[in-house]
Amino acid sequence: MAGAPQSAFSTVSHDVHRMRRAALSPFFSKKRITDLSPRITAKVSILCNLLAKRIGTTEVVDINTPFMALTSDIIMEYCYGKDLGFLQEPDFKQQWKDTMTTMFENAAFRRAVPWLTYLLQKLPNAYILKLMPSMEILINWQNDIKRQVETILLNKQGTGKTQEEKEADSIFRALRDNEELPVAEKSVQRLADEGEVLIAAASETTAKTLTWTAFYIIDTPGVLEKLREELKSVMKSSTDEPSLTELEKLPYLVIYRG
Numbered sequence: 001m002a003g004a005p006q007s008a009f010s011t012v013s014h015d016v017h018r019m020r021r022a023a024l025s026p027f028f029s030k031k032r033i034t035d036l037s038p039r040i041t042a043k044v045s046i047l048c049n050l051l052a053k054r055i056g057t058t059e060v061v062d063i064n065t066p067f068m069a070l071t072s073d074i075i076m077e078y079c080y081g082k083d084l085g086f087l088q089e090p091d092f093k094q095q096w097k098d099t100m101t102t103m104f105e106n107a108a109f110r111r112a113v114p115w116l117t118y119l120l121q122k123l124p125n126a127y128i129l130k131l132m133p134s135m136e137i138l139i140n141w142q143n144d145i146k147r148q149v150e151t152i153l154l155n156k157q158g159t160g161k162t163q164e165e166k167e168a169d170s171i172f173r174a175l176r177d178n179e180e181l182p183v184a185e186k187s188v189q190r191l192a193d194e195g196e197v198l199i200a201a202a203s204e205t206t207a208k209t210l211t212w213t214a215f216y217i218i219d220t221p222g223v224l225e226k227l228r229e230e231l232k233s234v235m236k237s238s239t240d241e242p243s244l245t246e247l248e249k250l251p252y253l254v255i256y257r258g
Helices: 014-028 030-052 064-080 094-105 107-112 114-122 125-131 133-154 163-167 171-177 188-219 223-231 251-257
Strands: none
Touching: 014 030, 014 171, 014 188, 030 064, 064 094, 064 133, 064 171, 064 188, 094 107, 094 133, 094 188, 107 114, 125 133, 133 171, 133 188, 171 188, 188 223, 223 251
C-alpha cells in the first residue's frame, strides 16, 4: 500500500520488523522529542510570524496547508538534518499538500490491489508523468530522498563532531552509524523506503490533527477563551516560548489534549 516494501511499516517478517522498529523507536521517545523541542519551536515561530502578516488582509488561508508545510519541514529536518523550505513558499507548498492528500485518499484502493503499486513502480517515471502529471512533485520528492540518503551514506562522520554537526544530528545519520544494524539494512533503497514512510506519516497525519484541533478550539464556545487565560500563566506575551514541560503542567490544556 505504501509503495515502500523495505520500510519497518511494510515489513511482514516478525524478526526483521522487530529489528527495524527497535532502531527507530529511540528517536520518538519522550526524551528525544523534548531535546528536539527548540528546533520544533523555531519552525512554529516562523509559521506564526507568516500567519501574523496575513492578519487584516483579504487573503483566505486553508490552515491545513501551512500546518502541512510545518510538519513536513520538521520531520524532514529530523530525518536528514535539513528541510525543503516549504514554510518559505508563498503558498506553503500547496501542491505538496494536495499530492499527499491524494496519496492517502487512494490508500484503501492500493491496499486492495497491491499489484498496481508494484506495476507503477516498474514503469519509467517519464511514462507515469504522461499518465498522471500531478505525480511530478511526488516523484521529485522520492528522488530527493534517495539523494539525501546517498549523501548521508557517502559522508560517514568520524568520532569527533563539531557543535554544528551535533546540532544537525538526524535519524538517518544515526541509523548509518548504528553498529548493531547489518550492512544490508543501510542500503540506499532500504533507507529511502524508511524515509518515505516516516515523512508521509509524520506530516499528513500531524497536520490533520492540528487542523481539526484548531477548528474545534475556535468553533466550541468558551474553549478558546479559557485556553488563552490558562496559557497566560506561562506566556506573559505572545512572543514567549514555554517549554513542553511547562505546558504539560497546565490542567485545562492537558485535559483538552486528552
